[in-house]
Amino acid sequence: MADPAPSSSDTTSMPDRHPPSLRPAEKAAIVLALVTEKSLEKLKGRFPDIHRERLIEVAETLRRVGPSEQEAVLREFTAEVRGEGPLRGGTRVADRLASILFEDGDPMDDFPTMQLAFDPFGDSDPTIWDELADEKPDRLAGMLAEASPAIVSVILQHVQPEFGSEVLRRLEEKRANETMLHLAKTTISAAAAEQAVEDYLREELEKAGLAGGPDAEAILPVTEILNRLAGNRREEIIKALEAELPAPSVDLMKEQLLSFDALPDRLPRSAVPVVFREFDEKTVLTALRFAQDQGSGAAEWLLSNISQRLADQIREKVTALPSINPEDGEAAQTKVVCGILDRVTLGTITLISPAEAKES
Template identity: 25%
Template sequence: MGTLTPLAQIAPSAQNQTALTRRQKAAIIIRLAVSHGAEMSLQDLPDDLQVDLTRILGDMRPITRDTLHEVVEEFAVELEGLGLTFPRGVAGALSVLDGRISPHTAARLRKEAGVRQTGDPWERIAALDPQKLLPVIESESLEVSAIILSKLDISKAAELLGLLPGDKARRIAYAVSQTSSVTADALDRIGISLAAQLESVPDSVFEQGPAARVGAILNFSTASARDEVLTGLDETDRDFADEVRKAIFTFVNIPDRIAPRDIPKVVRELEQADLVTAIGGAVSEQEKRAAEYVLGNMSARLADSIRDEVADLGKVKPKDAEAAMNAVVAAIREMEAAGELLLIAGEEDQDG
């Protein structure tokens, strides 16, 4: 570091390392680390501590090599003696446990402790799904909406813009051109305000949306009960009924939702008796279509063997057929949940 001036230039009454305050020593360590290219983020420190460290760095003067060595050695000794650190308060604990406890529990703990989400509010806003940002955009001024749009990834901003009515989308797009004069302070205040609004909206205690939950229930209902419920939903809320239809996956949806290459994988996970009963109990055109799709995408030898078993089985009772088809569906759903299978998303899935 070359020849350094005496430590007296830092503290008039001090000539060695022992006269330095802990914050001055911390400033020395930070300066040394940064000078060697270390990436250091101090944003999580309290504001007053960030201010103090900045001012101390500005006030410090060159120190001797011996003083530097003493400070580094003291720092190394303290570091070696440190076994484990813990976050301070509920806010820090929630940051450590982020993603490891349920959103519902985290929201309840924040509310009880009066803790808000930490970190850059814009990072949280930018990570949200466009559908969740849509109500915010619709309720905010054009200027704020333009700022939100400017802080999103290009693809997400384009998707969000596409969800808006054409006239409003054009006005917001034009308002983006007026955002060049927005100051950092204003941007920060807007981000904090928007994050606070989003925090005030309680996270759902359910892992799935309403349509997915109803669809999951109807998957294992009898065909007659499923048709009756869907008919009633059509009369009450056609849009919701359509969403439920998309969420439903039954035996007859197999040709539309499972790729041919995945059929052998599904067959390996099934009890052959269930598969034989489901195929033998296929009566409607849709059920027969699904049965032939399964048989047509497995090995020819296994398909012939199953056809022989179906012939030997004779007539299948509707109740037994439905139970077997539900068992096939349940196995497929378990594979999907385990990440072993990806269902094809279709806009016009049949509801059976």
Template identity: 30%
Template sequence: MDIQRSLTQRQKAAVIVRLLLDEEDDEAVSLTRLNVDLQTLLAEEMAGMELIDRQTRDAVINEFCENLEAVGVTFPGNLDGTLEMLGGKLSQDSADRLRRIAAMSGRGDPWQRIAALGKESLISLASSESVEMVALMLSKLPVPRASDVFSSLPRDRARAVAQAMSMTGNIGAETLHRVGLILLQAAESLPRPAIDTPATERIGAILNLATADLREEVLGSLEAEDMEFADGVRRSIFVFAHIPARIARRDIPRILREVEQPVLLRALSGKTAEQQAATEYILANISQRMAEALRDDLADLGKINPRDVEEAQNQVITAIRELEAMGELTLQQPTDDEDA
């Protein structure tokens, strides 16, 4: 049988997919990377086929394997895959420009890029676009992200968006795609700050390692000028006294492995009520033998200069921040009544 004349290329593809359907690994037959038109054509070909003899099947497999062996290099075939492949090799400006071009041309799935936008960008869209479009956007976002954005809206707009969501049930795929493109183009036109980190976090990081008296003096000055900004700075500050509220119990032993014992002893020797509470929290979440040894060493430590205590505590905080940056622990969110 001449395989080239008996089956078209689409039918050969259908044969390969049918064989892959017998595999237990669902990822092996995932067709979601194909666009809707290609998926439809493939399904139509499969619907029109019945029996394929063994000789034809083997010929299709051989041809498929020969084509694979002839491939020297492959490319993702879409912008999202290309940017992922290039990783950090492109500058952020270049990556943004490419995404903007793709958004304007309509290539790719706009909702995947919308879901990857930062919280501030999503809030800007939710605050400026029509409530109907915002309702569709929240319907397409993962529920935790949608809830986060929705909770940031003013109450009257949140009510309007919620009401508009009742009208999103019958929207067609093509209309949904166009709405995604409009939102993505709007997001691409948002100004991108030259410094990504919010000012509250930058000042908070600086004040983290400042002395306590300087930190309180600066915070007092900020509160006199802008209470909302000062509150944001306070919430971004993380000092030794915050350890019980911000560090999970299971992470304490991991942190202590990063701190030299003389530094740890000085850090644990703080005399304020907040510092002693943090010390007790640390000692309560390590082995009993280690805790007893540290208590004995603290008893023999003698008087320590408060500045030395503060410097040691800052070294502990630095170790925590480094572990956080490496993804080895996550700081718990501060509560509204937590004081810096």
């Protein structure tokens, strides 16, 4: 077995650029603006009509976006499509992105023309409705659990029908029925009523600590560091964060953490042989023995997903080891987790998401 930290011949990469602070609709407009006319033709009939007016409005008011921001938006777009979180890889990945998405070469060639066509001007701050678009239905439904049907109905008029139905489905049945009745009787909301609802939502979002987030991308740097710390040190830091951060942010952070004990839920069975084939043998044996000493089922789960012959050989070696002290055991398990995360970064392992793990 080799060292947990994989080697890579591709060491030249550009520093990660964070996407500019733009609304989702603005980012979508940028991506579409960079697409050639030939590629846009292929999207005919696939772009929902419900988004047409919003796209035109955003494109008309979009501010000028520099090349570095364009690249950052494209990187974020590709990461969202692939569902693998923030994109890494620098120039190599950017070139692959361009070759896949844009058949006619460099997508930047058309950007000056698109700028003139759109005649961008000014900035526009995100509204409360833009922020709601980034929320999850269950969290919004939780905030609206005590809201009046009048408030909920105004909100449903401002969100996409698919999103609104998900929120409504999570409300208590009586409140949902009253909301739909109110919505059926009220076709147009008065400006004063809409402003009151916006103020209500802003207050609720701020109380919940959700304004502008949280999202997995925002807390990714924290989880990446915590995932590489031994258990006791990690727990100390989490306690400190719990005392200062909003509960939703802490909960989302905890969902993204990967521990040795969580491998049965997060590591695909097909990736288990990689651990025994490529990782340092002494490190893996120590991690397994410590897991057994602690009564964790992770050790037996890992062994059950390799060949019986190899599993028996490893069990003999693990049994022959003396009891492992907590410091050495946690250090070994952390090295195994780090080795897995390194391969996730390289793209050779794809973890099961926390949401998928809950469903299974």
